[in-house]
Amino acid sequence: MLICTTCGTRNEDDEHFCAECGAYLAWEGERVEDRAAEEPAAPVVVTPTVGSPTVATPTTPVAEPPPATPTAHRPTVTTPVPEGAPQPATTRSRAEALLARPVDPPTAQPRHDGPAPVLPGARAPKPRTVRPAPVDEPPRNPGDQVCGQCGAGNVATRKFCRRCGESLADAPVVLRRSWRERVLTRRPRELAAGARPRVRRRPFRARWVVVPAVLVLLVGGVWTQRERLSDLYDTVVDRAVGNGPVNPAQVVASSEAEGRGAAAAMDGATNQSWAPAQPGEGVGEFLEMRFDEPFRLAYVRVFSGASTQQPEFLAQGRPEEVALTLLSADGTQTTEQLRLADAVGGQEFPVGADDVVAARLTVLSAYPVPEGASVSLGEVEFLGRP
Template identity: 40%
Template sequence: MPGPEAHPVPSPGLPPTPPPAPPVATVRCPNCRTENAADRTLCIHCALLLDPGPAPELPPPWWRRIFRRHPRRAPLAGARPRRRLWRRPSLALPLTLILVAALVWFGLPHLSGLLGFAKKETGSPESVPPSAFRSSSRAPGHPAGAAFDGFNNRYWAPKNVGAGVGEYLECDFDQPVRVMKLIVFPGTSAKADEFLTQARPEKITVVLTSADGRKVSKRIRLKDQAGPQTFDVVGAETVRARLTTDEVYGAGNGRRLAIAEIEFFGRRS
């Protein structure tokens, strides 16, 4: 029978034999096939990058690259950058120019209307005097036309002496107007010494009627003072306006309601 495995006994006086060294790891260059040490970055023969890293990501689809700009990538170490003889133009500028040209082409027919609308909305209103006027009643020498003649030295007064509540002035416009403001001169005159000789309107209901029959109503309150008082009263396509007195200052003692002047401001259609 074989005995136990025998181990060599080192000779006395000699150093022990070292174990064999492990094989050295190498990396083969993919270009020139030269063996390189595993810790090298560039090939010892052709200087090509031995470990280029992970593969580059696939580019996004073309519809995502239209308006997207990418920074220029630096060339890899050891690689020679290629010169581009032709650079693909960006599509953002041509598409923008086409869009602007289309907007201009289709917007030209409506440009004058838009400018007219802007003028109506932002321009200063102008005086729009009525062409016809009437009243609920009139005192001798004080017709309805005295309140629309452009002067405040004459005034309209109703026939009845007393409160004047319910009395009204009404006027028509020869063509539809966009009413924007209303100016009222209450009393007999704009002069302070003549202002208190008759009763004055305190509250007035203004009704604007458009060409299609629609009505806009607004109640205004006047101060008991001489001179013009301005109110924002807006009505589109207005052809008729009525001002009805609801309350009065200084009624009684034989006084009649008095309105020296009424003026409308706006735009003619």
Template identity: 35%
Template sequence: MPGPPPEREEAPPEPVRQMPAATVRCPNCRTENAADRTLCVRCALLLDPGPPPAVRPPWWRRLLRRERRAAPVAGTRPRPAWRRPRVALPVVLLLLAVGVWFALPHMGNWLGLARDETGMPESLPPAAVRASSALKGHPADAAFDGFTNRYWAPATQDGATLEADFEAPGVRVTKLVVFGGTSAKKDEFLTQARPARIQVELIAADGNTSTHHITLKDQPGQQTFDVRGKDVVRARLAPETWYGAGHGHRLALAEVEFFGHRS
């Protein structure tokens, strides 16, 4: 009878090869870290910082580009969309640019006006004065000498004028101070006729003339008026009416002074 089959020898099991653990290299210090780590074991910096933040384009590129809105979170009410003006805004910018272009020639006048309003005006004494006529002892320069007890008196009241010249390139006049009569003292004020209405002409270097009419009160002392002119090289005062005329009274003008800024 045949015997039992011979026993087969079993082959030894093959060794299991262990796969090397995945690692992540630190982008800062280049140290190998386990794949499940978030921070580097050496420098503690973030191992996977993610993609860099998107750079926002400049405003001039965003002006006419429509950006996509982020989808609203579930359960929230979306905000109403703001529609960017695609035509109106460029038109407004164009109009502003045109306005600035046309305003440039007038910037000097505006700056001069701002200086007149904010700066303290200074006295503007004339370089030369003259009158249509004058009584003896009462010349034209008596009205510009800074003393109120001396006065100019024309020999002829009708058509009388008083002129003052300023050095080139002229001055910017803002105010006019007038002392009517023979003196600022009340007891001497009524001894002669006093101007009631004066026509003031400010003549610029280019020949343009601005005319003003001022009305004085019949009282002694200083009276100030807003009289404006730029690049003024000559001022002409012409009394039109007066108080206390007749009975041998002569027209008297004690003092005239201009205030403003030098060009």
């Protein structure tokens, strides 16, 4: 941890400039480290001696000498010496004369780990700053500020770049990546210690092939299914806006019974019906409707029988199958068979034909017809749009 001596801000070891004031931490920073407490040195006692320099002696307890071993007392024999003769030297005096005076051993000085004393007027050496080993540049996260001078990433709370000390007042901010970038971008795989990354001579990007392939498949699928898709589109539009009634300009029939002409099938009343001139099943008889303008025919609604009332409905014949033939503006004819249920009410059939200018309903078969009765069609309606 580095503490800026200018403003007191705490900075990480890998930061070169203060986050608050921008000071260069190599000069203005002070490193804080945990040191083990050193053992205190023994106190020193100074014993002054007259006529000798003062020597500091540590007050280390000295072991007391062992007590003298008692010896057996021997009587001392004294030999008389003549007067005027030199006194004989004793054993102690001879030993002191032969031996030199012992010199006191040097006193061990206490060890000091602090700096040595500085001479007056000498310039103190500048303490050496130990920079940490360079570390890998951390990845930029969304919201980090990018230095415009050196490109280093800085957290949003910094005011100056941690690498070069440049002001971050106008620094751009790292934006959050979109989900497309996060999904399509391949993250580098972290390798184990001692592993060597594999070198690709020709880098292959899957999206360069996958995206065009998907587009080609989509275009090809749409092209091959264009008719079905067009029909599906027309069907959806028909259900939404293709249910308006379209009235023919002219109605004709192959034959008509008295009082039951072809116009009765297009008058909007279900209690009046068309019937052919000859009684019976009426196979081959038809109704033909012609229109002034081409239109798209979406649905055909048919009311089978002579009426919507059950007694009158059962008294007359009812067609079972009819053929719907459509004529388009370009002269094309299409035919579709419709099977009618033997029930009262309208029955609706989807058609989906374009540019219709004429339509014909031909009786193909009928349900059992009472004796003397004829096949009847109560009403025919055309629903479509221009």
